[in-house]
Amino acid sequence: MPADVDAPDTAAYGLTFRQLAILAVAALLAYTGWSALRAVLPVPLLAAGCGVVAVVAVVLALGRRDGLPMDQWLRAAIRHGRAPHALSTLEQAQPAPPWVQTLPRPRIPLPAPLRLPATAIDADGQIHLTAGLDAAIVAATTVNLALRTPDEQTALIEGWGRWLNSLAAPAQVVVTAQPVDLRSHARHLEDTADRLDDPVLADACADHAAFLHELADRRDPLRRQVLLVTPAPTSAGVSRVPRNRRSSRPSRSTTAPGAHDRVPGTRAxxxxxxxxxxxxxxxxxxxxxxxxxxxxxxxxxxxxxxxPPRARGIAAPDALTTGPPMRRTRSR
Known part of the structure; x- marks a missing residue:
């Protein structure tokens, strides 16, 4: 069984069908150009042109960058270059105000609508996606296999394999390294040290705060975060949205297509x-x-x-904030 199960099959000479097609098209173009221009241009110039075509074809067929074949990478680069880079959270692109003088073809295009893959997040953490899927996130710690015995390592690997075999849909494992803010912890310790009655504890707290300040000046500490995203298909048939959904778009008319086709209460x-x-x-x-x-x-x-993350309990920028109703007193 090959190590990379997603590797494309080879057709001939260790090349895939895609690579052979690129080389065949390049050879056909070179032969057609040679036959058409042989009586017009000198042979050295034609040979140089065919050599350039051959080099480009070999680079496209055999080259790789960022883990992608060169032709797919170039296609993605062209698509990215043609895509709008200024995006807006509005559902439709808004025209410029009438008091703004715009050119027929402005140098800076107007912002295009921002299409997010998620439409809402429930209170229990279930994320509603636009592709007819729901997802949830699991935060997990790591296990040091180097400190385990061979039998324990085998048992851990088998347990991980059982979880992988139990998956009925693709899952995502995200491992990130995020910076740690030690200065806020140091300031908290300094404030706590001023309120301690015991001078020994106050000195120890101040020393630890100074150590954190020194560590923040000399190092850039990072913390590792492991997140597992488990998607699940949604059920359609009921055109209603759960009331406890916290959508990033407060208006019902701006909800993404397919968001109303979810059955309330399904928590797959x-x-x-x-x-x-x-x-x-x-x-x-x-x-x-x-x-x-x-x-x-x-x-x-x-x-x-x-x-830094937004503190809990603070409303989102687009959330509607209301206060308690005011009581009106009648004057006699």
Missing amino acids: ARRRAEDTARALSGLGVTARVLDGDAATEALAASADPYR
């Missing part, structure tokens, strides 16, 4: 995440399913890992 992704947490706990891994706030923080940290 949440149940699958809980099963994953139980399976990993048998391997000595501390795993927990993230709730809505924790899932939001994890997604925000993945998008911008160097920005």
Whole structure:
């Protein structure tokens, strides 16, 4: 069994069908150009042109960059270059105001609608995706195999393999290294040391705060975070949205297509995440399913890992904030 099960099959001379097709098209173009221009251009110039075509074909067929074949990488680069780079959270691109003078073809295009893969996050942490799937996130710790005996290592690997074999849909394992803010911990210790009555504890707390400040100046500490995303297909048939859904778009008319085709009460992704947490706990891994706030923080940290997470209890920028109703007193 090959190590890479996703590797394409080879057709001839260790080349895949895609590589052979690229080389065949390049050879056909070179032969056609040689036959058409042989009576017009000198042979050295034709040979140089055919050599350039051959080099380009070999680079496209055999070259790789960022783990992708060169032709696919170039196709993705062209698609990225033609895609709009200025995006807006509005559902449709808004025209410029009438008081703004715009050119027929402005140099800076107007922002295009931002299409996010997720439409809403429930309070229990279930994420509703636009592709007809729901997902949940499991935060897990790691296990040091080097400190285990060979029998324990075999048991851990077999347990991990059983969890992989139990998957009915593709899952995602994300391992990130995020910076740790030691200065905030040091400032908290300094504030705590000023309120301690015992001078010995106050000195120890101040010394530890100074150590954290020194460590933050000399090093860039990182913490490793392991997240497992477990998707699950949704059920269609009921055109209603759960009330406890916290959508990033408050208006119902701006909900993404397919978001209303979910059956209320279905928590397939949440149940699958809980099963994953139980399976990993048998391997000595501390795993927990993230709730809505924790899932939001994890997604925000993945998008911008160097920005501190928003404190819990604070409303989102687009959330509608209301206060208690005011009581009117009647004047007599």
